[in-house]
Amino acid sequence: MLKVPDHQVAGHQAGGGKLGPLVDDSGHFYKPLQSDERGSHEVAFYTAFSTDTRIPDQFRKFFPVFHGTKLLEASDGSGLYPHLALEDIVSGRTNPCILDAKIGARTWYPQAAEDYLQKCLKKDRETACLELGFRISGLQVYGNKLTGLWKPDRHVIQSSSVEDSKLALRKFISSNPSTDSDIKPDCSFASTVYGGPDGILAQLLVLKSWFEEQTFYHFYSCSVLMVYDKESILQGENRGAQIKLVDFAHVIDGRGVIDHNFLGGLCSLIKMITDIVTSSST
Amino acid sequence: MLKVPDHQVAGHQAGGGKLGPLVDDSGHFYKPLQSDERGSHEVAFYTAFSTDTRIPDQFRKFFPVFHGTKLLEASDGSGLYPHLALEDIVSGRTNPCILDAKIGARTWYPQAAEDYLQKCLKKDRETACLELGFRISGLQVYGNKLTGLWKPDRHVIQSSSVEDSKLALRKFISSNPSTDSDIKPDCSFASTVYGGPDGILAQLLVLKSWFEEQTFYHFYSCSVLMVYDKESILQGENRGAQIKLVDFAHVIDGRGVIDHNFLGGLCSLIKMITDIVTSSST
Numbered sequence: 041m042l043k044v045p046d047h048q049v050a051g052h053q054a055g056g057g058k059l060g061p062l063v064d065d066s067g068h069f070y071k072p073l074q075s076d077e078r079g080s081h082e083v084a085f086y087t088a089f090s091t092d093t094r095i096p097d098q099f100r101k102f103f104p105v106f107h108g109t110k111l112l113e114a115s116d117g118s119g120l121y122p123h124l125a126l127e128d129i130v131s132g133r134t135n136p137c138i139l140d141a142k143i144g145a146r147t148w149y150p151q152a153a154e155d156y157l158q159k160c161l162k163k164d165r166e167t168a169c170l171e172l173g174f175r176i177s178g179l180q181v182y183g184n185k186l187t188g189l190w191k192p193d194r195h196v197i198q199s200s201s202v203e204d205s206k207l208a209l210r211k212f213i214s215s216n217p218s219t220d221s222d223i224k225p226d227c228s229f230a231s232t233v234y235g236g237p238d239g240i241l242a243q244l245l246v247l248k249s250w251f252e253e254q255t256f257y258h259f260y261s262c263s264v265l266m267v268y269d270k271e272s273i274l275q276g277e278n279r280g281a282q283i284k285l286v287d288f289a290h291v292i293d294g295r296g297v298i299d300h301n302f303l304g305g306l307c308s309l310i311k312m313i314t315d316i317v318t319s320s321s322t
Numbered sequence: 323m324l325k326v327p328d329h330q331v332a333g334h335q336a337g338g339g340k341l342g343p344l345v346d347d348s349g350h351f352y353k354p355l356q357s358d359e360r361g362s363h364e365v366a367f368y369t370a371f372s373t374d375t376r377i378p379d380q381f382r383k384f385f386p387v388f389h390g391t392k393l394l395e396a397s398d399g400s401g402l403y404p405h406l407a408l409e410d411i412v413s414g415r416t417n418p419c420i421l422d423a424k425i426g427a428r429t430w431y432p433q434a435a436e437d438y439l440q441k442c443l444k445k446d447r448e449t450a451c452l453e454l455g456f457r458i459s460g461l462q463v464y465g466n467k468l469t470g471l472w473k474p475d476r477h478v479i480q481s482s483s484v485e486d487s488k489l490a491l492r493k494f495i496s497s498n499p500s501t502d503s504d505i506k507p508d509c510s511f512a513s514t515v516y517g518g519p520d521g522i523l524a525q526l527l528v529l530k531s532w533f534e535e536q537t538f539y540h541f542y543s544c545s546v547l548m549v550y551d552k553e554s555i556l557q558g559e560n561r562g563a564q565i566k567l568v569d570f571a572h573v574i575d576g577r578g579v580i581d582h583n584f585l586g587g588l589c590s591l592i593k594m595i596t597d598i599v600t601s602s603s604t
Contacts (some may be wrong), residue, residue, distance in 0.1 A: 139482055150452040170432040173582035298593045300455035304586030307534055311580045
């Protein structure tokens with residue numbers, strides 16, 4: 041049984057007759073191929089990466105498992121359409137909290153055509169991307185049974201300033217997420233979600249160690265997805281916070297150089313999360 | 323007694339009636355203020371930085387000591403002109419080997435005016451800067467008494483490809499530096515200059531640890547200068563390889579974010595030097 045995902049914070053979304061991803065109840069996430077070269081580019085990346093023996097398991101785990109491509113009835117009712125069959129990252133989680141951070145101050149690659157470059161550059165300058173080294177593309181945070189999911193408008197989120205982005209990273213691990221600027225995020229899950237030996241910060245540092253080394257791929261316009269399950273934590277049965285990289289329509293060959301654009305942005309995100317963990321533990 | 327420096331690999335150079343830096347024999351390097359706002363900007367940076375108590379000594383040592391500004395007879399004969407009085411980094415070294423690497427894929431800051439941005443972007447794209455995360459602005463390597471100093475044309479160096487840049491980093495620590503592409507650099511000083519507990523790599527890693535933390539300054543168009551003294555090494559009296567940051571006409575306030583542009587480029591340089599040390603020690 042295919043259905044529109046309940047929990048998606050960024051990217052094209054199905055529903056209302058639009059083409060978007062679908063999920064099934066066996067833990068698969070089906071992403072329709074983007075119609076231009078981005079679609080074939082992403083298939084090519086997943087195909088190459090999934091059989092690339094140069095990628096150690098401790099880094100491969102940060103990528104969704106790839107199950108090939110499948111022709112499925114498209115969500116827009118247009119008939120059979122090719123989809124990437126991927127691991128559904130939030131499958132089985134109730135009320136997951138999700139944050140999508142697009143990594144890298146630069147979303148275009150050096151060899152990009154002039155008009156594409158200028159289009160991306162304009163957006164990078166309009167958002168906090170250039171200053172921050174990343175931008176938050178979307179998030180949702182579960183408050184409680186009464187308040188439910190807090191999911192700010194993603195156009196507002198995407199045009200966040202540096203300070204707003206720092207605030208969003210605090211709201212993400214708070215029990216009182218809100219758009220109301222008078223409500224100070226309590227950061228009550230900072231130590232359990234960001235901190236700890238298996239927390240998001242520890243995972244980001246492992247990812248960073250790979251980016252300091254690997255010269256195989258450069259990831260432009262790729263996101264780090266952070267996911268955790270607040271209810272499980274509240275019930276003392278933390279299913280574990282998790283990070284995953286997603287969106288590989290703009291991955292290019294690293295040609296023997298590290299991906300300094302991604303690494304720089306990742307370090308910026310790490311620094312901000314470190315500051316939250318530090319200030320919450322004192 | 324002021325004179326034109328013997329060893330300068332990048333930047334404006336005195337001589338031939340041009341305005342450029344001067345040195346004296348007490349270890350000072352006098353850099354004429356650039357005539358536009360870059361000059362006052364660099365003075366403002368040195369003034370603020372030299373009294374900035376937030377900078378621990380283990381990182382401050384990577385910056386030239388600042389001795390204020392001085393009115394001196396300009397090298398172009400135009401009369402008294404304001405100069406920055408700085409530590410002369412190569413003072414006392416005979417036949418120093420020097421490499422100037424301008425760090426950061428992006429040489430312009432987010433708030434830059436459109437025409438300045440486009441001018442810089444064009445140059446970043448024409449050089450290996452965008453791909454590498456840094457570009458080599460100049461170098462000189464002392465071969466031996468017979469061959470003397472090898473100092474490739476800096477316009478050639480600045481337009482180096484990724485592979486040429488890697489090669490230049492190898493030539494920098496070789497006993498047989500040459501423009502002749504048939505001569506393979508022997509990397510005979512890799513372990514003594516790049517490697518070791520006080521070598522250039524160890525110093526770059528300390529610098530990196532500061533850039534992972536500090537959110538005070540963003541360094542655009544700033545260089546890491548690497549200096550060592552081959553003759554001392556050959557005579558078994560290694561004076562020590564040294565790195566210094568230079569050129570601060572485009573430093574801006576970090577506004578609470580790390581300098582991910584500089585850090586990314588620095589990590590790329592570190593990776594390349596690590597590869598040279600590793601391949602030379604096996």
